Amino acid sequence: MSVALVVVSHSAKIADGAVEVAREMAPDVIMMAAGGTDDGRIGTSLDTVMAALEKASCPDGVVILADLGSAIMTAESALEFLPDPDSAVLADAPLVEGLVAAAVAAQGGADRKTVLQAAEELFRRRQPDAEALGSMVAEGPPTGSSPDFSGDFTLVNEAGLHARPAAQIAGGLAAMDAEVTINAAEGGSMTSLMILAAGKGTVLHVEAWGVDAERAVKFVGGLVEAGFGEA
């Protein structure tokens, strides 16, 4: 099992489409689309959202992504009506990117707090106000201190560190208690890893801090050296 996701949008097409995109990287995660009104118009419906939440309900919890305005308000209303209001949480994140990040983290077995963080950190990165930057620095690797474990691994697969491998790494690391950087990019962030645009033959320098530092570095090394299961 993993954390389940519910997408609330004004448009059924947006909700379905976002799930379709995220599903590519997280085939095993339960994702329910709750877009449009119950009679197929643009808008949101409490009934539709409640039904999706019920279907997604699972022991690991549910994270909700919503697009704007009434979708956010309807999602908040739905939370108030849940038999257990703590069984789901609404992410403050951009819909598509936030969903993909959350789905990747969920696919990697992360708990709900980590899945929520995966979605919301995108938002904080886009709006680098002082408070958000402060919290990112505080949560980030202890700059200056040497890593608890590190390793160098060469990309052997033809396509290099593209979306799916980045998702595999970020998803797996999400479930570990370690701060990891890969060529200075944040290991737990799929988008950061993709921005590296590392191709075949690139050496990835992996550094990790924390209880699971060694396990995290070996996990990344294992994936890289196996070519992420690709040719």
Add this chain to the structure above:
Amino acid sequence: MGLDTAWAVAFLHAAALSMAEHRDELIALDRAIGDSDHGENMDRGFEAVVAKLGDTPPESPAAALKLTAMVLMSKVGGAAGPLYGTAFLRAATALGETADVGPDVLVSALQAALDGVVARGKAEAGDKTMVDAWIPAVAAARDAATAGEPAAAVLAAAASAAAAGAAATEPMLARKGRASYLGERSVGHRDPGAQSSALLLLAAAQAASQQDSHAGSPESPR
């Protein structure tokens, strides 16, 4: 005498009539600064409320308002759904099980409705939203109750202040919702949510004054 279940039902029927009657006006207001669906959404929502009232007649004023909340949240579609839904729900909770709503409980319910709208929509006074109709409405209701007025007069005071509040949104710059994307272009248009709020409070006041004049044998204005 206070307001009873028959008043609540008459109010909701009057609200449905008002939304149907002002549908095009609300659409025009929303077209100017929004996505032009407010009139249609409110009309559809209250039509569904009336249908539901017919299916399951409520046994208390609170039950009538709660039923309305659930229907609006599921049928309106736009932002008005969760906003009015939350308002009706919080008002219903404030009423509790009372079958006879007096002026003080009424003021608590109106305040709870306003608090619900603010909690859900995060709007403040002057943002050019329905809050700008609700804040003066609650203040006027409280003044009337403090002055010893009966429930019907408290609602009349609220409705009149809400209408003035809605008119006062015209020169405001929108800072919430779809209209906020328009910036300066939102100035000069009345907020559709403030206008529908004023209309709903007017329907509530009219139903109350009818109940008074019929002295306990209210007619449904169906």
